[in-house]
Amino acid sequence: MFDFSDLEPGEIRMVAFDLGGVLAYRDLSVLSAEEQNLLLIYQKYMGIKGVNPKDKEFLEYARSKMEEITRKIYKLNREALDVLKMLHYNGIGISLWTNNTPYLNSSLEQVGVLRYIPLENVINSYYLGYDKPN
DSSP, rough: OOOOEEEEEETTOOOEEOOOOTTEEEGGGGOOHHHHHHHHHHHTTOSSSOHHHHHHHHHHHHHHHHHHHHHHHEOHHHHHHHHHHHHHHTTTTTEEEEEOTTTTTHHHHHHTTTTTTGGEEEEEEHHHHHHHOO
């Protein structure tokens, strides 16, 4: 574990993390074959304007399942939880910057991140309209 005894008070004010592959990982093995296909289709066509009209109904169905799928697949890295707790209890601010979806807050709540990172410190590219590193 980290030792903060050598730091001056206020020397580190905030630490920023990424979500995917850092604080949490996606476990696709928990999804059925249909859910995996819906996720792939949604990711492929998300944001594409000129979708064939006959595909729109299916894409809407895929979109309707994304919050449920997202909540299912995100798992918190246990080591990350220890680091978040340590930073939180040492009074160091924590922020999260991620390229994600409108369902991010739901996933963060489920995996327990919001106990340590205030929602105002979560930067989600989905709402900004720009992906990292822009």
